[in-house]
Amino acid sequence: SQKIEQNSEALNIQEGKTATLTCNYTNYSPAYLQWYRQDPGRGPVFLLLIRENEKEKRKERLKVTFDTTLKQSLFHITASQPADSATYLCAPGGGGKLIFGQGTELSVKP
Amino acid sequence: GAGVSQTPSNKVTEKGKYVELRCDPISGHTALYWYRQSLGQGPEFLIYFQGTGAADDSGLPNDRFFAVRPEGSVSTLKIQRTERGDSAVYLCASSPFSGGHGELFFGEGSRLTVL
Numbered sequence: 001s002q003k004i005e006q007n008s009e010a011l012n013i014q015e016g017k018t019a020t021l022t023c024n025y026t027n028y029s030p031a032y033l034q035w036y037r038q039d040p041g042r043g044p045v046f047l048l049l050i051r052e053n054e055k056e057k058r059k060e061r062l063k064v065t066f067d068t069t070l071k072q073s074l075f076h077i078t079a080s081q082p083a084d085s086a087t088y089l090c091a092p093g094g095g096g097k098l099i100f101g102q103g104t105e106l107s108v109k110p
Numbered sequence: 111g112a113g114v115s116q117t118p119s120n121k122v123t124e125k126g127k128y129v130e131l132r133c134d135p136i137s138g139h140t141a142l143y144w145y146r147q148s149l150g151q152g153p154e155f156l157i158y159f160q161g162t163g164a165a166d167d168s169g170l171p172n173d174r175f176f177a178v179r180p181e182g183s184v185s186t187l188k189i190q191r192t193e194r195g196d197s198a199v200y201l202c203a204s205s206p207f208s209g210g211h212g213e214l215f216f217g218e219g220s221r222l223t224v225l
Binding site: 004006031032041043044046049089101102103 | 114143145150151152153154155158160165166168169201203211212213214215216217218219
């Protein structure tokens with residue numbers, strides 16, 4: 001069955017550093033992959049979508065890569081800020097439904 | 111606001127009772143999704159509507175769960191004979207993109223607690 005793995009342990013980094021989150025998937029060939037941010041008690045909020053024919057996508061301080069050979073996506077936040085602290089979810093998709101990973105909790109310390 | 115609206119925001123019920131959760135999507139969005147989320151986990155897919163029809167209901171855990179979207183807008187998730195294991199946050203999302211090829215707009219969720 002389809003399986004999505006994200007860093008299970010929380011990621012703690014210092015303000016100003018680059019945060020890198022990993023998403024690996026197996027038994028799946030998604031046409032695209034999305035990243036969402038979720039704050040406690042809130043619904044997920046869309047950040048970025050990258051398609052299978054794109055290697056990299058950027059939006060402001062965010063960068064996402066998508067390696068269909070490795071079956072992996074990396075999500076980078078540069079010049080991180082305490083306000084970036086949240087849980088980040090990856091979601092490979094195709095054929096209608098999005099399947100979410102369990103999320104990685106990021107904590108940025110001032 | 112013009113976002114996805116879910117009601118109730120909190121629902122406490124007793125084991126064995128029937129529950130309905132409502133989702134008002136963003137106007138004009140053709141796709142509607144239901145997920146449930148347990149503490150510390152990612153959203154778990156339940157069902158996806160394209161218009162009025164369920165395009166994929168493979169995530170519904172058993173026949174106690176049922177969802178409808180009769181006019182292609184508002185959707186209701188119905189849970190019969192609730193069990194304690196049904197306790198979770200139920201999230202609804204809508205999208206203007208058909209076939210799931212774009213971003214989802216989530217509501218704040220309905221927190222269900224089964225005692």
